[in-house]
Amino acid sequence: MDxxxxxxxxxxxxxxxxxxxxxxxxxxxxLAGANLPPLSWYxxxxxxxxxxxxxxxxxxxxxxxxxxxYGTSRLLGRLAQAGYIIRTPCDGDGRGHVEKITDxxxxxxQAMWPVYQQSxxxxxxxxxxxxxxxxxxxxxxxxxx
Amino acid sequence: MDxxxxxxxxxxxxxxxxxxxxxxxxxxxxLAGANLPPLSWYxxxxxxxxxxxxxxxxxxxxxxxxxxxYGTSRLLGRLAQAGYIIRTPCDGDGRGHVEKITDxxxxxxQAMWPVYQQSxxxxxxxxxxxxxxxxxxxxxxxxxx
DNA sequence: CAAGATTGACCAATCAATCTTT
DNA sequence: AAAGATTGATTGGTCAATCTTG
Numbered sequence: 001m002d003x004x005x006x007x008x009x010x011x012x013x014x015x016x017x018x019x020x021x022x023x024x025x026x027x028x029x030x031l032a033g034a035n036l037p038p039l040s041w042y043x044x045x046x047x048x049x050x051x052x053x054x055x056x057x058x059x060x061x062x063x064x065x066x067x068x069x070y071g072t073s074r075l076l077g078r079l080a081q082a083g084y085i086i087r088t089p090c091d092g093d094g095r096g097h098v099e100k101i102t103d104x105x106x107x108x109x110q111a112m113w114p115v116y117q118q119s120x121x122x123x124x125x126x127x128x129x130x131x132x133x134x135x136x137x138x139x140x141x142x143x144x145x
Numbered sequence: 146m147d148x149x150x151x152x153x154x155x156x157x158x159x160x161x162x163x164x165x166x167x168x169x170x171x172x173x174x175x176l177a178g179a180n181l182p183p184l185s186w187y188x189x190x191x192x193x194x195x196x197x198x199x200x201x202x203x204x205x206x207x208x209x210x211x212x213x214x215y216g217t218s219r220l221l222g223r224l225a226q227a228g229y230i231i232r233t234p235c236d237g238d239g240r241g242h243v244e245k246i247t248d249x250x251x252x253x254x255q256a257m258w259p260v261y262q263q264s265x266x267x268x269x270x271x272x273x274x275x276x277x278x279x280x281x282x283x284x285x286x287x288x289x290x
Numbered sequence: 291c292a293a294g295a296t297t298g299a300c301c302a303a304t305c306a307a308t309c310t311t312t
Numbered sequence: 313a314a315a316g317a318t319t320g321a322t323t324g325g326t327c328a329a330t331c332t333t334g
Contacts, residue, residue, distance in 0.1 A: 005262045008278040009269045013168065015282050018289035020165035021211065023158065059294060066166070071325070073296055078324095095294045095333045117150045124154045127287040133153040137160050139281050142272040144163035204316060216303070218318055223302095240311045240316045 016143075027119040034115050037108065040065075041084070042116060044075055045109040048085055048101045055100035057090065084108055161288075172264040179260050182253065185210075186229070187261060189220055190254040193230055193246045200245035202235065229253055 027039055047064050048056055062072040076099060079085045084105030090096035101109075124133060172184055192209050193201055207217040221244060224230045229250030235241035246254075269278060 003266070005265045006270065006275065006278070008275050008282070009265055012269060012273075012278040012281045012285070013265055015285035015289050016161075016165050016168065018211070019285040020161050022289055023161065057294085066163070068326080069295065070297085070327085074324075077296090090294095093294080093334080095331095097295075120150045120154055120158055121148070123288060124157060125151065128157075128284055130151065130153050132284050133151070133157040135280060136157045136284050137153070139273055139277050140157070140160035140164040143268060144160050144167055202316085213304080214317065215305085215319085219302080222318090235316095238311080238316080240309095242317075 023119075023123050026123055027116060030115050030119045031112065036112050036115060037082075039116070040075060041079065042109060042112045044079060045084060045101060045105055045112075048099050049106060049109060051100075053100070055088075055098040057096055057098060059096070061099065079105070168264075168268050171268055172261060175260050175264045176257065181257050181260060182227075184261070185220060186224065187254060187257045189224060190229060190246060190250050190257075193244050194251060194254060196245075198245070200233075200243040202241055202243060204241070206244065224250070 024039070031038060031042075043065055044061065047061055058072050058076060059069070061067075061076075062069055065072065067075065076085065076087065080087050083102060085099050085101055088098050088100070090098050128136070169184070176183060176187075188210055189206065192206055203217050203221060204214070206212075206221075207214055210217065212220065221230065221232065225232050228247060230244050230246055233243050233245070235243050273281070
């Protein structure tokens with residue numbers, strides 16, 4: 001006979017999805033309300049910017065952003081379409097591409113940050129203290145793997 | 146000048162979305178792997194079943210599931226299509242509908258539970274102890290609102 | 291054949307408009 | 313007008329097939 005899941009576990013799981021859904025909703029609403037692109041654009045632009053002038057390969061970005069290959073491909077397509085990145089063929093590996101951020105891309109990422117940051121403050125810092133944030137991180141890290 | 150978000154906060158936020166994304170992915174993969182419907186169907190079927198023989202109104206379900214009205218409408222449409230619920234006009238309020246679970250719906254919900262439950266055990270109980278689950282719940286509840 | 295990447299087709303979520311009844 | 317609910321059109325995510333190069 002199957003073992004039963006603990007009530008504690010279900011309670012933790014429920015609050016986990018609700019907390020993440022609500023946080024995401026708050027952030028996306030703040031960005032949309034300021035006529036800014038979605039959070040996924042921020043994450044991608046940040047990684048591409050951090051890669052520096054050499055740019056980054058899609059398969060590396062995919063690992064960093066935890067996106068499937070086709071998801072990365074579609075996101076990069078939209079970012080390029082918007083003029084925030086440039087995509088060039090990769091010297092030395094004819095299969096690959098290299099992604100680099102543009103000045104417009106850098107500006108947009110910088111414009112998004114204050115809105116994103118303020119949402120995080122509203123969601124987290126108004127509700128939990130510094131010690132609790134650390135505890136949360138320590139426990140969730142083990143679930144996030 | 147804007148205040149800066151704490152590093153602790155960003156770390157907690159990052160582990161929060163990663164943990165919830167990974168948990169969801171594990172559960173959905175287990176369900177799909179057993180040829181069962183997605184998690185959202187389970188949540189809806191459970192609420193409709195709990196409502197008993199009188200059924201439940203979509204606008205109540207919407208609150209319980211934290212779904213937008215159109216999301217509820219589309220989900221109920223799929224459940225009815227699959228034969229897991231029946232939708233009837235509401236006596237006493239000509240605008241509304243009443244949703245009731247069918248025997249097939251009950252069976253499907255019961256079939257999904259062991260798979261769902263085992264995923265929760267794998268994700269949570271293998272990685273955090275009972276006390277940590279409680280701490281997690283206590284902290285996340287304040288963020289989930 | 292593997293790896294890197296894209297794309298057509300399909301499904302699900304979202305937005306805005308709509309409809310009926312209160 | 314507001315509440316309950318649905319729907320056409322669009323967007324975004326997912327699957328499987330595809331293409332090119334290593």
